[in-house]
Amino acid sequence: MTHKYKKMIFSLEICVDNLESAIAAQNAGATRVELCNCLADGGTTPGFGTISSARNNLDIGLHVIIRPRGGDFLYSDLEFEIMKRDIDTCGACGVDGIVIGMLKPDGNIDIQRTAKLIEIARPMSVTFHRAFDMCKDPFKGLEDVIKTGADRLLTSGQMNNANEGTELICQLILQAGKRMIIMPGSGINESNIVHIAKNTGAKEFHLTGRKIIESEMIFRRQNISMNGTQGYDEFSRKIADPDKIKNIIRILRDL
Secondary structure (H helix, E strand, O other): OOOOOOOOEEEEEEEOOOHHHHHHHHHOOOEEEEEOOHHHHHOOOOOOHHHHHHHOOOOEEEEEEOOOOOOOOOOOOHHHHHHHHEEEEEEEHHHOOOEOOOOOOOOOOOHHHHHHHHHHOOEEEEOHHHHHHHOOOHHHHHHHHHHOOOOOEEEEOOOOOOOOOOOHHHHHHHOOOOOEEEEEEEEOOOHHHHHHHHHHOOOOOEEEEEEEEEEOOOOOOOOOOOOOOOOOOOEEEEOOOHHHHHHHHHHHHHH
16 A cells, blocks of 8 residues: 655654764754664663763653563563663653553563553653564554553564565554554665555654764774674674665655
8 A cells, every 4th residue: 555645744763772873863853762772682771871861962852762671571570660760760851752562471462561651651652662563463462552551653563674564564554543653663774764654654763774883992902702792893883874864854755
């Protein structure tokens, strides 16, 4: 299904794991950022210093992921308490929104505990993240996420990336109607944003838009890695690329 677009009706959320990238996303014209730590693990909650510094340096929307660890989305009671405290921290810092997701052992959405976190978070906006992509029934899962009271669902259409998941994303958008925003995310870039936008009808998009930069270290000790993985590059990192983000904004404006 192809959808017609009017000018300037989209929102672009940039997922970042450092303040430098958050500022770059803002300067490039992003609508908001999702602030995380450890994007290699799918994103975990950043520290207080990062959250407060981001709020002090950003005028655009700031959403923070509430995820105490990588791995699955089945959390212990101790982890649930950590999530509550992290939400309180976000509220105290003036964050605009939080990003959460919890599942039950059977693969269904944990409606009760998610709703409790949302109650704590208000009046902040709430996005249910890609834990949804690991639930066993996406159509029931969508109704369950709506029951939690969340405002938005981030999904790749239960595929490795949103480009592959466009069919399901489109179905979810139709099912949700005006009850919830469905935001495609994962693997979105300049080469596929048009296909995803036209074939889903989505109005909000989530991506990293990153580039690799080299370390400015002159002395570089070899044959040792801080994560214990042979061949891991300690002397490069990924940050948001303003040129990529600007280009995607131009593409969306031209739709």
